[in-house]
Amino acid sequence: MRHPSARAGRTGEARSAIRSGPGTAAHKVLLRLLLVLVAATGLVVLVPGTASAQGGEQVIGTLQTSRSGPIEGVEVTVATATGDEVDSVETDEDGRFAIDVPGPGQYTVSIDAEELPDGVVLTGEDSRTVTVDAGRRQPVQFGLNDGSQGAGSGNVEAVQLLVDGLRFGLLIAISAVGLSLIFGTTGLTNFAHGELVTIGALFAWWVNTGLGVPIIPAGIIAMIGGAAFGALNELGLWRPLRRRGTGLIAALVVSIGLSLLLRYIIQIVYGGFSNPYSGLGTSRAVDYGLFRLTNQSLVSIVISIVVLVLVAVMLQRTKIGKAMRAVSDNRDLAASSGINVNRVILVVWMMGGALAALGGVLLGLSDQVRWDMGFQLLLLMFAGVTLGGLGTAYGALVGSVIVGVFVQMSTLVIPNDVKYVGGLLLLIVILVIRPQGILGSRARIG
């Protein structure tokens, strides 16, 4: 049941190649990569059928692994986006299935994980949402693991998970610094912060695959967009609300409303599926002795560390950084010593927006771009920020890294698909033991 997410990451690549999304230049690279992966890892891949189109729309796929061969007799069910079942079939002796769907649109394809033969487990979820275009036979792929992957690898699993947890934790930290600073300066627990992450990732995806800009400039453009969106949040909503004297609890519920509004608008505009960035180049893991790391993960770690160091330097050395800490510490005192509090809060929102967008891009690199990726991350951000101490910038950093490492390392003992539950459980345990967090002060928690 254990699968270091370096592997899970590659499964994602394979999936993306099969799904043949936008970005045809990257498509070829990914398809080639996919062939390598099928041979190398024994992941199950759905080979699109060779028969030519028969007119109607279908979802098709194959279940097989290198060790078990084609898997026969597993029930595959297709349902519409509203949950009405379309049809369900069992895979044939070649492990294939093909289900006619009534027309183009979004469908959820799920398989019955209990019918898989012994020793074969799902690496991801047992259902996938796909969009079927008119007249198309849409391939669907489920990641399966037959236990052959770990064999012969000299890597230490704990170290591998530690490194991957570090990458994930730094990513959470990048996204959470803004959340913590916004809380510190305005007292607002911003439940819509996850949507800043999603919007950053989506914007970068659109610039990347829609306009054909390479991922690094696209990420920078997304950060600028994120800063603009953060400023829009502050100027369009939160500053007027503060001026009206809206209470903190009311503001908190408003942020929930904003989060729902944005999240479901994103789902309507973008759809329920996941997409990768294009033009990433190879994503084979490089062996570093104790652990393996793809170049993307390495770049992700380096970017995170550089950005976090820059944020720390800014908070310590620059005038605006000192002003931010002052406002966080005591707003009235800061205002009376001549700091323009509203300007500081605006800068905090812009910075938070830009960092959240960067976090989204990094998350999109490892886990693909999804409409609810930010909300999933939000709960882990809360865990990290609470662990470190709500309202402190450095606390958010330390806490997030611990949460990231904890979540990844927990897959040593618990299955992969409940690893986030471990992170959320950690949050509740922290509240029992040390509610003010590692770096927080007792006075803040009421």
Add this chain to the structure above:
Amino acid sequence: MGDLLNALAVAGKSAFGFQAVFFALLAIGLNVHFGYTGLLNFGQIGFAMLGGFGIAISVTQWGLPFWLGVLIGIAAAVVLALLLGLPTLRLRADYLAIATIAAAEGLRLLFRSVSASPVTGGTRGLAAFNGAFIGLAPWDTSRRYPILGTRWSGGELWVALVGWLLVGLLCLLVWLLMRSPWGRVLKAIREDEDAVRALGKNVYLYKMQSLVLGGVMGALGGMVYVVATGAANPDQFQNANTFLAYTVLILGGAARVLGPVVGAVILLFVIQFADTGLRALITNGVIPEGLLSATDVAQIRFVLVGLGLMLLLVFRPQGIFGDRREVMLDAR
């Protein structure tokens, strides 16, 4: 015109059917938490899920009688409330908010995971556990009855009837409790916790009792929902539903006994009308397919809820019946 009448009829069915009962029960629980005590429970749907799965697992997996399943569901909700309240009720309000939303989402992820599927059925969920309850209906549940332009199955009618009776009983309970000395302490805690503590009351204990009571009401809501649909699936219990219930509560008026009931009927009517109406407009070609497709309409309800929640909190936090002074809460 036919489409408009049809949309009105479908919306009416939703506003008086089990969906409205479900959200009314969630919101009555939230009213005890948020409206009367000032607790921010953002994980009400987690209580509902425990209630629903309490029945589903007891009946289908353990072979227990239906009513024992109801008790198990209630007990599970009590345990969750104690676990969440123990660490967070001494802290500022937003800690409870974070812990409850995390617990609800964590429970959902756990229930739908592959490793839990031998018990919970994973993403497929459980079914066929409501026979003992539907069988109690005094009329033929296999027939469909035409009411006000839509057709209700006998089972739906029975669940809706029992559900509304339950709503009535709980409203009565809340009304009696809140005019008792116990209820006055709760309201005092909402207004000024420190003052209540200074009077020698154990604030922590009262908050805990409030959390447990409201959580059990949420669990009852979840039971009505799974019994009405005949299936329990973890993905029915998305966290957005908690906030739909908050919108119901704030729309009707927090800290008002009948606020959640009025809010549920109105809100369910509006979102179902929007849903059916938009679908009709799309099939008739009034809204071009490129702008909004039929599959997108399912998401519209949460867009409306999000927008409604923001507008209500900003412009009319007391909702329809509430008292503005009672809902101007501030974090401590």
